[in-house]
Amino acid sequence: MPSTTFDGLLARKLAGYERNVSFMRAYQSAGAAVWAASSTDTFNGMRFGTYTVPTLEAGVDAYVPTMMEWNASIGPGITFMVAEQISLGTLSLATPTFTDGSSAPTRTVGNTSTVVPGFCIGEVTTALNATPGNATVTYVDQDNNTAETTRSLTLGASAPVGSFSSLPLNSPDWGVRDITTATRTGGTSPSGVIQFWWLNPIYVGPNATISLLSADLLGLGTVRRFGTGAQLGLFGFSTSTQGVYGHIDFVGDSA
Amino acid sequence: MANPLRSTDDLIANAMQYGSLSSSGYVYASLGTAQTTTAGGAVTWHRFPQTYTVPTPTSPVTGWQVMSFNMAVTGSFGITVPCIETVLGTLTVSGNSFAAGSSMPSRAQYGGSSQQLNAGLVMLHVSGSMTATTPTITVTYANQDNTGSRSATVTLPTNAQVNSAYGWASRLQSGDHAVRSVSNMSISAGTAGTVRVLGLTPLMYGMGANTTTSLDGLPLSVKAIPAFSLAGGETIAFWTSSATTSSRSSMWHMELAPIT
Numbered sequence: 001m002p003s004t005t006f007d008g009l010l011a012r013k014l015a016g017y018e019r020n021v022s023f024m025r026a027y028q029s030a031g032a033a034v035w036a037a038s039s040t041d042t043f044n045g046m047r048f049g050t051y052t053v054p055t056l057e058a059g060v061d062a063y064v065p066t067m068m069e070w071n072a073s074i075g076p077g078i079t080f081m082v083a084e085q086i087s088l089g090t091l092s093l094a095t096p097t098f099t100d101g102s103s104a105p106t107r108t109v110g111n112t113s114t115v116v117p118g119f120c121i122g123e124v125t126t127a128l129n130a131t132p133g134n135a136t137v138t139y140v141d142q143d144n145n146t147a148e149t150t151r152s153l154t155l156g157a158s159a160p161v162g163s164f165s166s167l168p169l170n171s172p173d174w175g176v177r178d179i180t181t182a183t184r185t186g187g188t189s190p191s192g193v194i195q196f197w198w199l200n201p202i203y204v205g206p207n208a209t210i211s212l213l214s215a216d217l218l219g220l221g222t223v224r225r226f227g228t229g230a231q232l233g234l235f236g237f238s239t240s241t242q243g244v245y246g247h248i249d250f251v252g253d254s255a
Numbered sequence: 256m257a258n259p260l261r262s263t264d265d266l267i268a269n270a271m272q273y274g275s276l277s278s279s280g281y282v283y284a285s286l287g288t289a290q291t292t293t294a295g296g297a298v299t300w301h302r303f304p305q306t307y308t309v310p311t312p313t314s315p316v317t318g319w320q321v322m323s324f325n326m327a328v329t330g331s332f333g334i335t336v337p338c339i340e341t342v343l344g345t346l347t348v349s350g351n352s353f354a355a356g357s358s359m360p361s362r363a364q365y366g367g368s369s370q371q372l373n374a375g376l377v378m379l380h381v382s383g384s385m386t387a388t389t390p391t392i393t394v395t396y397a398n399q400d401n402t403g404s405r406s407a408t409v410t411l412p413t414n415a416q417v418n419s420a421y422g423w424a425s426r427l428q429s430g431d432h433a434v435r436s437v438s439n440m441s442i443s444a445g446t447a448g449t450v451r452v453l454g455l456t457p458l459m460y461g462m463g464a465n466t467t468t469s470l471d472g473l474p475l476s477v478k479a480i481p482a483f484s485l486a487g488g489e490t491i492a493f494w495t496s497s498a499t500t501s502s503r504s505s506m507w508h509m510e511l512a513p514i515t
Contacts, residue, residue: 041283110313112311116277172304174281201277204506218267
């Protein structure tokens with residue numbers, strides 16, 4: 001059965017069921033935000049990198065993140081986030097074409113099986129051209145209300161791969177279960193691809209440029225199990241040139 | 256006996272067996288114009304209009320313990336507070352009409368008896384955009400000892416915007432540090448809008464630093480456990496302070512551990 005004590009997790013670690021994932025100097029160049037006209041109603045930033053949980057070793061049922069340490073060049077006061085990510089779909093601007101992805105997962109929460117809404121971003125996966133036009137996104141909100149449509153979002157000129165913006169939602173929405181469609185209007189020979197992500201952080205916190213920061217994830221109440229193929233994204237909430245290095249420690253838990 | 260979360264082991268056991276509540280989302284407070292206070296003592300705040308309803312767990316889980324909370328806020332110096340709100344009173348500017356709200360609630364804490372909470376963080380919240388030129392609002396309240404007929408005055412900026420709020424704890428009468436109920440509100444001038452007195456019961460405080468700030472919910476290991484647990488159906492509201500108040504957005508992330 002899964003470890004139910006700190007000592008149990010420690011015993012697994014000492015037995016060799018551990019994984020130390022370094023993200024050494026993951027780096028992004030400065031670039032435009034995905035939603036160029038965004039001001040106070042979106043967050044903009046850059047992805048540092050992605051970690052995909054590999055095929056589990058024999059005797060391991062899931063990996064449990066226990067702690068992380070990091071140092072970043074983007075400065076104190078700028079948010080650093082590590083989050084589980086699930087693709088909700090992609091928008092290719094040229095046609096435009098929306099290709100549907102997954103939706104928010106169903107998890108056991110408080111002994112109840114329920115859909116877990118998430119924080120949603122759009123991320124550039126193929127660089128945008130100089131005049132990409134505008135986008136509107138249709139989403140399902142946290143309460144399963146469908147056909148919620150965002151305002152027209154001005155796409156960032158030449159936004160580079162890895163830049164992201166949070167999806168501005170209609171009030172009183174705070175979360176997203178799914179993206180059902182997205183489209184692009186206007187622009188001049190628009191090109192590029194935007195991928196929409198459901199995010200569920202394991203950590204959101206500050207950065208430091210001159211000292212190391214650390215997070216005791218278990219102490220923060222983050223008790224999460226990740227299986228093969230689960231993806232963790234590393235994000236900095238700044239569109240300036242930025243880099244980060246550090247590591248996340250996992251314990252390989254048993255079934 | 257089950258695990259009422261007395262240790263890190265209880266936390267891990269409950270989370271592994273029943274599933275913890277890891278949630279994140281987006282909130283946005285739109286203000287037409289930046290707000291500043293016009294009288295010393297009041298601190299400008301945002302109240303984000305989006306709220307989070309705590310999901311109801313299934314037995315044997317009876318509630319949730321807040322373990323950590325983090326918010327990133329665009330363009331803000333200050334603090335961020337997720338909290339339980341109590342509407343203590345509402346003033347409708349037109350007609351200078353007051354409607355009574357609730358008194359601060361009583362809550363049981365682990366190992367202790369039920370006690371009425373104090374609102375040490377007490378706000379004037381603009382819930383309907385105002386048409387009023389530097390109005391002075393007078394609030395009659397009961398203090399932390401339930402002594403009534405206490406009085407405080409706060410001057411708001413001209414035409415205060417919906418979603419803006421003003422902390423006025425420093426305007427309480429000498430010797431008072433909290434509010435338990437409000438018996439009257441009145442305004443010196445104005446023709447439109449509504450203002451509420453909200454008593455906040457903070458779950459945690461976070462610190463802001465810079466543009467696109469990170470507010471670090473501190474870990475259980477270095478911060479006192481929040482005063483009480485949460486039950487399914489309770490509503491969490493999100494607040495942030497700032498020197499001047501213009502539109503703000505925030506993303507939040509919280510970890511709640513199941514209690515049995």
